[in-house]
Amino acid sequence: MKTEADGSFKRADASFRNFIEKGGRFEPEKDRYHLYVSYACPWATRTLIVRKLKGLEDLIPVTVVSPRMGSQGWPFASVDNFEASDEDPLYKSEHVKDLYLKADPDYGGRFTVPVLWDKKNHTIVNNESSEIIRIFNHAFDEFIPKDKAEIDFYPTELRNEIDELNSWIYPNVNNGVYRSGFASTQESYSKAVKEVFEALDKLETILDGKDYLVGNRLTEADIRLWVTIIRFDPVYVGHFKCNIRTIRGGYPNINTWLKKLYWNNEAFKVSTNFNHIKTHYYWSHSAINPTRIVPVGPFPDIEPL
Numbered sequence: 001m002k003t004e005a006d007g008s009f010k011r012a013d014a015s016f017r018n019f020i021e022k023g024g025r026f027e028p029e030k031d032r033y034h035l036y037v038s039y040a041c042p043w044a045t046r047t048l049i050v051r052k053l054k055g056l057e058d059l060i061p062v063t064v065v066s067p068r069m070g071s072q073g074w075p076f077a078s079v080d081n082f083e084a085s086d087e088d089p090l091y092k093s094e095h096v097k098d099l100y101l102k103a104d105p106d107y108g109g110r111f112t113v114p115v116l117w118d119k120k121n122h123t124i125v126n127n128e129s130s131e132i133i134r135i136f137n138h139a140f141d142e143f144i145p146k147d148k149a150e151i152d153f154y155p156t157e158l159r160n161e162i163d164e165l166n167s168w169i170y171p172n173v174n175n176g177v178y179r180s181g182f183a184s185t186q187e188s189y190s191k192a193v194k195e196v197f198e199a200l201d202k203l204e205t206i207l208d209g210k211d212y213l214v215g216n217r218l219t220e221a222d223i224r225l226w227v228t229i230i231r232f233d234p235v236y237v238g239h240f241k242c243n244i245r246t247i248r249g250g251y252p253n254i255n256t257w258l259k260k261l262y263w264n265n266e267a268f269k270v271s272t273n274f275n276h277i278k279t280h281y282y283w284s285h286s287a288i289n290p291t292r293i294v295p296v297g298p299f300p301d302i303e304p305l
């Protein structure tokens with residue numbers, strides 16, 4: 001990973017930013033789109049959760065890569081047969097990189113997951129999770145049962161509140177943990193980790209007596225935050241040095257919110273694979289963990305309710 005001159009980590013923007021809409025280049029259609037993810041990746045997990053909650057499993061098949069991201073990027077099971085990872089069913093690709101180069105031979109960016117793929121044009125529709133979850137929120141409503149079509153994770157009346165939360169949760173929490181872990185100077189690390197915990201303190205207050213962040217219902221704000229919090233104690237506390245407090249030890253309201261979604265809502269639980277999560281971070285970031293030893297704890301990965 002690259003850091004700036006001052007040692008701080010900056011995430012590059014995603015490159016394929018199309019939407020699926022009637023009359024557009026990418027029309028809503030059955031048997032046309034495919035999702036490539038890693039269980040390890042928080043951004044990809046957002047798309048898995050929304051796909052499940054909206055009942056899109058048959059419409060958008062999913063392929064899971066091996067968590068051991070090496071010099072060629074994310075491998076498929078044909079190259080690294082890790083438990084619960086898949087071969088590429090469409091092109092027998094060896095790495096996610098091959099898909100990007102099929103979509104654009106001149107592509108010069110990062111080979112990231114998630115990837116929403118168009119089987120008709122053999123190209124990437126979108127590789128930005130925050131946009132893929134908005135696509136899943138409504139683009140396929142005509143093909144799914146009414147009760148699923150009515151589910152809306154970005155309702156008009158709550159958009160301002162959701163946008164406001166996203167605007168500081170993304171830099172300070174979702175990406176904040178990476179800014180802490182990938183910092184290459186003491187100053188940039190200290191600044192980033194402080195910002196992570198200030199934001200968690202704020203979230204702890206917001207979640208006092210509440211099951212959801214906004215409007216007493218599940219919205220994309222919860223889903224976007226949850227994927228980071230579920231990784232916090234197992235990975236970010238140790239690997240990314242976010243160790244001022246743990247979630248389970250220091251944030252009772254956030255912990256309750258985390259556990260309720262995991263244990264009471266199947267979509268969150270089945271989208272979480274702790275072996276993939278822990279293996280990926282500790283194995284793949286050799287600059288941070290050159291021995292590639294994966295710690296055994298914490299136990300349990302997530303506490304019971």
Ligand SMILES: N[C@@H](CCC(=O)N[C@@H](CS)C(=O)NCC(=O)O)C(=O)O
Nearest residue numbers: 014041043110111112113127128129
């Ligand atoms: N903006 C993207 C970020 C995706 C992303 O950074 N994914 C990471 C894994 S967690 C990745 O695939 N990294 C591969 C690389 O940087 O080579 C999104 O939210 O979808």
